[in-house]
Amino acid sequence: MSDTTQPLLKVRDLTITFGSRRHQLSAVAGISFDIYEGETLGLVGESGCGKSTTGRALMRIVEPSSGTIELEGIEITTKKGKDLRNLRTRMQMIFQDPISSLNPRRRVKDIVAEPLDCWKTVEGAEREALVDDLLSKVGIDPVAYGERYARQFSGGQCQRISIARSLAMRPKLLICDEMVSALDVSVQAQILNLLEDLKAEYGLTLLFIAHDLAVVKNVSDRVAVMYLGKICEIGPSDTLYESPEHPYTKFLLGAALEADPGSPVHGEVLSGEPPSPLNPPSGCRFRTRCPNATDKCANEEPQLVQIATGHQVACHYPLSTLTRK
Amino acid sequence: MSQKQKLLVVKDLATTFHTPSGPLAAVGGVSFELEQNETLGIVGESGSGKTVLSRTIMGLQPRANVEVRGSVLLNGFEVVGASEKEKRSIWGLEVAMIFQDPMTSLNPVMRVGKQIDEILRVRLGMDRPAAKAKAIELLDLVGIPSPAERYDVFPGELSGGMRQRVVIATALAGSPKLLMADEPTTGLDVTIQAQILNLLEELKERMKMSVVLVTHDLGVVATRTSRIIVMYAGRIVEMGSTRDVFYHHRMPYTRALLEGSPKVSNPSHTRLLAIPGRPPNLLNLPKGCSFAPRCSFATDRCHEERPELEAAGAPDHTFACWNPLPVKERASA
Numbered sequence: 001m002s003d004t005t006q007p008l009l010k011v012r013d014l015t016i017t018f019g020s021r022r023h024q025l026s027a028v029a030g031i032s033f034d035i036y037e038g039e040t041l042g043l044v045g046e047s048g049c050g051k052s053t054t055g056r057a058l059m060r061i062v063e064p065s066s067g068t069i070e071l072e073g074i075e076i077t078t079k080k081g082k083d084l085r086n087l088r089t090r091m092q093m094i095f096q097d098p099i100s101s102l103n104p105r106r107r108v109k110d111i112v113a114e115p116l117d118c119w120k121t122v123e124g125a126e127r128e129a130l131v132d133d134l135l136s137k138v139g140i141d142p143v144a145y146g147e148r149y150a151r152q153f154s155g156g157q158c159q160r161i162s163i164a165r166s167l168a169m170r171p172k173l174l175i176c177d178e179m180v181s182a183l184d185v186s187v188q189a190q191i192l193n194l195l196e197d198l199k200a201e202y203g204l205t206l207l208f209i210a211h212d213l214a215v216v217k218n219v220s221d222r223v224a225v226m227y228l229g230k231i232c233e234i235g236p237s238d239t240l241y242e243s244p245e246h247p248y249t250k251f252l253l254g255a256a257l258e259a260d261p262g263s264p265v266h267g268e269v270l271s272g273e274p275p276s277p278l279n280p281p282s283g284c285r286f287r288t289r290c291p292n293a294t295d296k297c298a299n300e301e302p303q304l305v306q307i308a309t310g311h312q313v314a315c316h317y318p319l320s321t322l323t324r325k
Numbered sequence: 326m327s328q329k330q331k332l333l334v335v336k337d338l339a340t341t342f343h344t345p346s347g348p349l350a351a352v353g354g355v356s357f358e359l360e361q362n363e364t365l366g367i368v369g370e371s372g373s374g375k376t377v378l379s380r381t382i383m384g385l386q387p388r389a390n391v392e393v394r395g396s397v398l399l400n401g402f403e404v405v406g407a408s409e410k411e412k413r414s415i416w417g418l419e420v421a422m423i424f425q426d427p428m429t430s431l432n433p434v435m436r437v438g439k440q441i442d443e444i445l446r447v448r449l450g451m452d453r454p455a456a457k458a459k460a461i462e463l464l465d466l467v468g469i470p471s472p473a474e475r476y477d478v479f480p481g482e483l484s485g486g487m488r489q490r491v492v493i494a495t496a497l498a499g500s501p502k503l504l505m506a507d508e509p510t511t512g513l514d515v516t517i518q519a520q521i522l523n524l525l526e527e528l529k530e531r532m533k534m535s536v537v538l539v540t541h542d543l544g545v546v547a548t549r550t551s552r553i554i555v556m557y558a559g560r561i562v563e564m565g566s567t568r569d570v571f572y573h574h575r576m577p578y579t580r581a582l583l584e585g586s587p588k589v590s591n592p593s594h595t596r597l598l599a600i601p602g603r604p605p606n607l608l609n610l611p612k613g614c615s616f617a618p619r620c621s622f623a624t625d626r627c628h629e630e631r632p633e634l635e636a637a638g639a640p641d642h643t644f645a646c647w648n649p650l651p652v653k654e655r656a657s658a
Contacts (some may be wrong), residue, residue, distance in 0.1 A: 046514035046515065046516065046517075047514055071447050110460065154603055156603060184369060184370035184371055184541065184603075184604075185541065185543070185582055185586050186581055186582065186599070186600050186603070187369060187584050187603060188585070188586075189585035189586070189587075189597040189598065189599035189600075190599040190600075190601070192587065192597055193596060193597055193599050196594065196596075211514065211515065212585040212587075213515070214544075214586070214588050214589045214591075215587050216590075217560075217587065217588075217589055217591065217593060218587035218591060218593065218594070218595055218597070219594070220593060220594070222594060235409060237593045238592060238593060241589060249514060252515060252516065253589065254519075255515040255516045255518065256515055256544070256589050257515075257518035257522075257542065257544030257545055257548070258521075258544055258545065258547065258548075258588060258589055258590060259542075259543035259571075259583060259586050259588060260571060260588070260590075261543045261547045261548055261567045261568050261571050261572075263590070268518075269516070269519045269520055269523055270516040270519075271518065271520070273484055273486060273487075273577070282503055286519050293468055
């Protein structure tokens with residue numbers, strides 16, 4: 001995970017703009033980050049900050065407007081047709097709603113085998129064995145449940161089947177978009193533990209997109225915080241959670257509710273709501289809600305700067321410099 | 326505490342839905358009490374009966390195919406068996422409810438001010454100008470900026486957090502003594518959730534209300550309630566002061582809920598306590614303890630005989646388990 005190794009995924013100045021020329025909404029407004037092999041990068045932010053759009057752009061489900069995405073050193077934003085299909089076997093995505101991401105009228109075994117059938121990598125008995133193996137890896141008994149239909153399963157089980165399907169082509173990168181937010185606590189714990197086990201077993205690299213700060217902390221090595229289409233802070237998860245540098249990160253963490261009556265009740269609560277991405281504020285996008293904002297914040301957009309090893313923040317007045325004064 | 330008059334007394338409350346596949350015991354034999362100006366948390370996973378319980382307390386269940394037994398005494402008024410007309414005399418004035426989805430609880434084609442007016446005029450008999458003035462006052466109370474202008478907007482023009490504030494304003498219009506909040510912040514962003522929870526706490530103190538906070542999120546109840554009820558498969562499995570439930574829980578399911586939820590204070594890659602399986606089918610509940618099939622401490626007795634709530638030592642702390650977790654050292658109180 002040091003800077004010397006080549007990142008598995010390299011994103012530079014990615015922008016994604018929706019809408020016509022007159023009503024342009026920049027959902028993602030120029031973000032750059034790397035994901036190194038074997039690590040989990042958490043991507044957090046509130047609704048509308050562009051975290052899901054980022055994940056979808058990596059899969060080319062939505063088209064990036066500008067910027068580059070490199071997977072294993074190959075630029076993917078310009079790939080088309082067969083090349084793109086080939087690339088997609090290297091990365092897979094798991095979505096939030098496990099039930100609607102599976103066809104209710106297909107059998108579980110066929111759902112998991114679909115990528116294999118498309119690519120004809122394995123056939124016959126070998127295919128059967130691989131499907132059975134994948135299903136047992138995610139905790140679904142292939143003998144008892146393999147022939148059942150997807151609609152006969154609960155949300156947690158459907159998410160297990162989605163995971164099995166995504167692993168069928170042995171991808172390098174797995175993009176998990178809010179994959180546990182629709183699940184109950186006891187099922188969520190099962191899926192998170194399963195994900196950690198499979199990550200180790202299959203040597204996966206994860207981009208874990210979620211709004212729940214506690215869940216993200218639990219699975220991530222590094223965390224990136226997004227606000228209104230920009231990354232405002234990125235760093236190792238323990239450092240970022242213990243000593244956030246961006247005021248927004250601090251507010252976000254302060255608002256997170258810890259399941260512990262002894263935990264401090266949030267003192268300062270961020271007032272107001274995020275501005276519309278149709279008409280973002282000039283300069284720093286957080287300045288309209290930031291208690292430390294000055295004229296400089298309105299005029300000049302802060303860039304991501306390194307303030308400690310692997311810890312970058314986009315703020316003119318990082319919190320550690322404020323307290324020192 | 327016991328000298329004070331109880332605001333809400335629920336006794337042996339059971340709600341059964343008669344479905345084509347047989348009777349479904351959504352709530353089975355629930356008893357608890359609520360003091361004045363107290364915040365009680367009801368936690369459970371989906372299907373644990375927490376929402377049905379809160380709707381039954383409100384008397385909101387439809388009559389057809391629903392059987393309600395037991396008693397709900399709300400400030401001296403018996404809700405179970407009361408007619409719609411009788412219940413209308415307490416709705417809004419004694420007890421009000423806010424729901425999870427603020428969009429569907431508001432009429433999308435009616436200006437938000439009018440929706441608050443309605444209660445004031447129909448319930449409190451105010452005339453139009455007085456109702457409008459009061460409605461603007463309420464919008465201000467729940468922290469809506471420029472309330473006089475917002476009086477004329479439609480719900481669709483407001484964000485989720487603002488809509489939930491409007492819903493709270495409508496609920497508070499009749500100054501109820503009890504506010505039932507069913508997942509009031511689920512679906513809202515964390516920073517907005519913090520705003521709404523702070524608002525509820527502030528209003529509770531200001532209006533001397535009691536609040537029942539129904540949620541699946543242990544983080545929501547941890548710092549906001551004085552007592553907690555943990556529900557599983559339609560029954561109370563543990564009940565006590567918030568601190569007792571969090572720190573001295575005896576029921577293995579409570580532990581599973583607490584240790585299964587990731588915490589911000591834990592280091593990365595902390596292994597979570599995951600219990601196998603999922604909640605039982607309410608149409609076909611196990612004979613003994615409903616949690617026994619998923620419990621690692623279960624014995625033959627757990628599968629045969631259902632445990633009743635028993636005292637756990639601390640005042641008001643009860644749990645239902647045959648093989649409870651050992652008592653943890655109590656810090657000297």
